[in-house]
Amino acid sequence: MSGEPSALAVVNQLRDLAADPMNRRAIVEDQGCLPGLILFMDHPNPQVVYSALLAVRYLAECRANREKMKGELGMMLSLQNVMQKGTTPGETKLLASEIYEILQNASKSEAEEAEAAASCRRKAQFFLGGTNKRAKTVVLQIDGLDDSARRSLCEEALLKIKGVISFTFQMAVKRCVVRIRSDLKAEALGTAINSTKVMKAHQVVKKEDGAEVMLPLQEGSDVVVEENTELPDYLPEDESPSQEPHKAMSRLGSMQDGAGWLNTAANFLSRSFYW
Structure with missing residues (x-):
């Protein structure tokens, strides 16, 4: 076996x-x-x-x-x-x-x-629909999201946040699309990613004319990041085939x-x- x-x-x-x-x-x-x-x-x-x-x-x-x-x-x-x-x-x-x-x-x-x-x-755009009013989507621009090691750090940081439903990465443009509960503040995502000390996150929003704007995610004492104790590991690295880039099947x-x-x-x- x-x-x-x-x-x-x-x-x-x-x-x-x-x-x-x-x-x-x-x-x-x-x-x-x-x-x-x-x-x-x-x-x-x-x-x-x-x-x-x-x-x-x-x-x-x-x-x-x-x-x-x-x-x-x-x-x-x-x-x-x-x-x-x-x-x-x-x-x-x-x-x-x-x-x-x-x-x-x-x-x-x-x-x-x-x-x-x-x-x-x-x-691929993950969970961008508004089919569930209890959830929302946040697009993050992450400075320092340069390789698979940084991606793993980012995954670990996001997985610790209670209220994160799912996320996917767009490595070519250094972005992460995160699906979260409607009561979770985007600042909590920024706090978690900034805690890695090697990456910094901004929120990407679109204006009425379609132009994108980068908003800083402020950290502060009022930003509470509740740790997730229920959700199983999103990508267990010791078992996930995605550790081997030449065998990965998720690329276009x-x-x-x-x-x-x-x-x-x-x-x-x-x-x-x-x-």
């Missing part, structure tokens, strides 16, 4: 593949991956459940996927179970609720179908390499439906 990947490694890789818009249609069309993600939602490891939800949320960004995802056996029921389970962390419930609402409101209108292809090719244009990993994941899932 030495060569057998763990459930967490598989679901993390599927999440990374789903982060690339070019991969989302293929993952949903695959006969094993989507059913596998549904089963992962009922896994006893909360890290696996959260990572599976992140992957499903990425897949739901593609309009053309939503009807198939909604109709997939067990999808909506599994999301409801995550939301209703008493032991589910709050951020995990919120993420499941957001996915459920997106799929529940999936429309078959011709206008949306016409937009589907363009939607799947857009550059990665589907040729990703197809092979999809087959590996599907084979693993077909042998592992007995958790």
